[in-house]
Amino acid sequence: MYLSKRKISSDFVKRAAIVSTVFLFVVFFFIFAAFWSIQIVHNEKYTKLAMRNITRVIELPAPRGMIVDRLGRVLAENKINFTLFLVRENVENLEKTIEKASNFSGKSVAAVRQIIDKYKKHSGFYRIPIKSNLPQETVIFIQSRQDEFPEFEIGMEPSRTYPLAHRAAHVLGHISEITEAELNADKPGIYGFGDLVGRSGIENQGETFLRGVKGSQTVIKNNVERIQRISSEVKPEIGETVVLTLDLRLQEFIENLFANESGAVGVLDLKTGGVLALVSKPDFNPEIFSREMGLEEWQAISNDPQKPLQNKFLQGIYSPGSVFKIIMALAGLQEKIISPNSAVFCSGSQVFYDRVFHCWNPGGHGAVNLFAALQNSCNIYFYNLGMKMDIDTIASYAHLMGLGKESGIDLPNEKAGLVPGSAWKMSTFNQRWFPGETISVSIGHGSLNVTPAQMLKLIATVALRGRMPKLHLLQRIEKQGKVVREFTAGFSRVPIDEKYFELLIEGLFRVVNSEGTGRAARIDGLDICGKTGTSQIIAMENPRYKKLTQEKKFKPHSWFVSFAPRVNPRLAMVVLVENGGDAGAIAAPLAAQIYKKYFENEGLL
Template identity: 35%
Template sequence: MARISPLDPNPFDREEKVSTAKLNATQYIVALVMLVLVSGLWRLQILGADNYRVLAEQNRIRKVPVLAPRGKIFDREGRILVDNYPSVTCFLVREQQKNLEADLPLIAQGLHIPEDQIRSTIKRFALAPKYQPIPLKQDITPDEQAFIAAHRDELPELETLEEQRRLYPRDGFAAHLIGYVGEVSENDLNTSKYAFYEPGDVVGKSGVEEAYDAILRGVDGSRDVVVNSHGKEVGMMGQELAKPGQDLKLTIDLDLQMAAEKALEGKNGAIVAMDPHTGEILAMVSRPTFDPNQFAVRLTRSYWNEIITNPNHPLMNKAIQAQLAPGSTFKVIMTVAGLQENMAENMHVVCNGGVTLQGHFFGCDKHHGLVDIHNALPYSCDSFYFTLADRLGIDTIAKYGHEMGIGQKTGVDLPDEATGIMPSPQWKLKAQHDKWYAGETPSVGIGQGAVQASPIQLARALSGIASGGALVRPHVVFPDEISPDMLQAIHDTYPGSGEKKVEISPETWQIVTDDMANVTQGIGTAAEAHLEGIDFAGKTGTADVVSGRKKGTADKATLPNAWFVGMAPRRNPDIVVAVLWEHGYWGNNSAKLGAQVINAFVTKQRMRSGNLMKLADSPKPAAPSDQTPGDKPKTPAANPAGANTAALEPQRGLPRPGAGGR
């Protein structure tokens, strides 16, 4: 204890003195602290009130997506091709404050998926917002739904979502035309085409599904649900309804499609049937096919490996992507070129099994004797067209080939159409850095050499020639099904030579179409495909493969490709068919396939016309009591279903299969 001095009169009156500087400093510090606190409270409670209110709401409100059903797809008569069916998908919600790693074994066991697959899925969505659910498994079974419901308390991160999933025809029917849907991949998301998509979105991957994805997919909605601290849904705050995708009516005729599918069954190749007046695709088949239903849910590795290792390329739409030598079908274009250039009408060639040109012997399969423009096409005499090609020259041949669309995309509204090749000196210099030699030209005249075309290119070329030079743009969706802006976007996305008029004189038009009609008659290479009572014209083609033709060999891969292009009637036709049968040997084999499609089309048209005539000739029913004089009596409509069924019954009177013909 401090000692008090006796000399101090009042020791308790003494004060400790504090410097003024320290006092002022303390006051400023206290004021600054109070200012910071007040400004912080102001920022939190006044300026940031709305923001923190939203964050607080998000702690108890979850946005659940409501997926829009894709639009359905119908054929030209309104018969459904692609439908939707109800499905349930399991999602993983990452907002729950749980150790997901500890739950993975139980989740994997209950959903019957490997743990590594779940980890890979979570990793793929690592950069996605936490509130975005991760799709774990699509199309879950009732047992898996029961597992999720039974483990709701211990696995609150698992949620289910009902959605509409694609249902495609069985057995790969029209698979290449329709296409399929699948989850957008990481590589897709890195491209500008999918800039507005998010991981987990389902998009069209090929065919119509891809080309018209923007209008088929619709607009997703959402539900704002209230959840408790365990993540369990306890109420709903509101919802934004999903907008279903637009339905599409295709130009495809289901009856013709079935006939074409049946004709090509068990074979590799393609068939295209088109209306030359409008460019409407009536049927499109490619073989081998695939099952698009396998892609509608998560694709299995085993099925994917089976598809990609198949040497016949099931995913390729050969109707628009096969680029092969067209063989003698190219002689139709050669005939037009020869007549238009005034070189073929009076030309005569003696065929003794071939001709010698440019110092080389070019062989023909038969000894046709004296050949002129009127029997050269029905005989498919190589000697005549070797000579014609040599006289025309490659520049003139290339000119007419380009005018007919060879070596150019047709502009069909389907993805990944091939361009083909129409060789010329300029093409060879650019592609092979070499000059063109005259000895190469005769092979081009018979559709061999470097010429490459797709079935749809040949169908369009024949359509233009048989229609007097009017070439149209092929399409699989009616233009009035979509808006003008969408139609323009489709044309911009899938450019082609479009609609155009090629100069063909009436004389040339008549000679060419008559010669093609003789192809399916007694002297022609497709005589066995003749259709009694039908004005059926066409041209066969037998195109050697790279390895060369080996007659009598068991190695099917060395057999020639069999082509046929045909139409009915011969001039201004209502239908044109192009057939490719890979390794089908002779072109007349493909002609018999084309005849089946033509016969189905004509039979259906005749039955429909007959039904309408019967209705027109039948007595008019008496006017019902509620009708007033002058009202038009109501008559029953024709039954298209009955006509369609009859058109698809086994065809009678078709020629007996046999050998021969090019």
């Protein structure tokens, strides 16, 4: 029978209505219960889940603090840099995405894949940095086609820049990306993948001041991953400003003066121990480390035989040559082995322990006392003094004057040099020390080696009559224009009688002002005191010495350590010219030009 012809009773209709009502009531009850559970009971939970699908937290890197000279002139600052990021959760086809990233970044497919693999432990929405310093045309191309490239984002980040390029490169140092090993050791969790940290110089030494505090943005995105709005933001805090003791005018002058040389120069303010200039040549542009460097570029600079990355002021190891006669004179006087008038006859050579030792002047200097021996840098005088002294006594005075250990300057990776002694030789070579070796050490040769930083500290201590300064480059730390920390001068007393420093200074005054070996440094009215030193590459006894030293690579290194003026000294200086030859003709006149410039700048000359 057809339904249309079927007679439906009123009871059936009522029952159907009741069942339908109950059914709808039950359905709506469960819907309401689910709604109640989601909106009321578990509101917080489901709100977080929903927000998780549409919100992203973006880390905002902190700009590094500035580095400025003592008068506030900028040496290191930041610029805006566009970075290409990849978000894996938006990737549909990884291989095609890698090809696109390769085209945008100019990197090989393998290099892009390696970057992505490095971040494989991070969440899918983590922004993987593919390329920094992105060209503007690439930025415009990607941003104008966001629908085509939802997996890519462009971010604006601070990038380190050095507006004066090579200037003070070894003082400032450089930065580079943190390694995975360093991240694992970073217990406070301050750093993350891709962060840049100081590697050398002040960038490293002042890392805790310079790094700043990261910020973050919580952004809301739509279904195609476009940012709709920023729901919350914690702004990053720029790092603190590091103010150095450096005098940029003097630094620039010395770097220009030293442009064609290889070596190091250090200039010290004797009132504070602050380093006014620190030059190491050749140098480099630290900004090359702020961008991505290719393997060939890295190999070229790291394998350069001139070692531009080495701070020769701190890390260059050299024989001190005749500068070491300063130590010998002080030790001889303090130990009462010599007096100022103790005389030795120099004929140009003398036999010690069955071996002939030569003076640098083949014709000899005749009868010389301490002052004349210093003035003319007579080897024979100091050979005789060395013969009367034990090597360990000499070593103890060298250590007192700062040799054989780091100078303590506030820069990383300093070398300690070497002061040899009997215990050192026994532990190193399992041999006893021979008296003939002391003869070589007495004029700054043998196994003895030093850094220019140590030589600057040595001559500064002489200038201050036994007060040893703590060398430093950090002057103060500023935050938002306010001083938050100052670095004060530090001095210690060397246990050598001040009267012996005065006698030594008389000799050093004659070196420059009485036709001594440093006469090319003389400037009327400045009373410069100094000592020349020649660090031999090959021995003078070598029969081919004269011929070989015609080649620059065999010429001796040239030292000149000095201070001025003699009374109430203001400035101490070390000049080292690698393979410069005659120190009096090369290093001393360079020092004179630096003194002249400084005292003219200060209105004192």
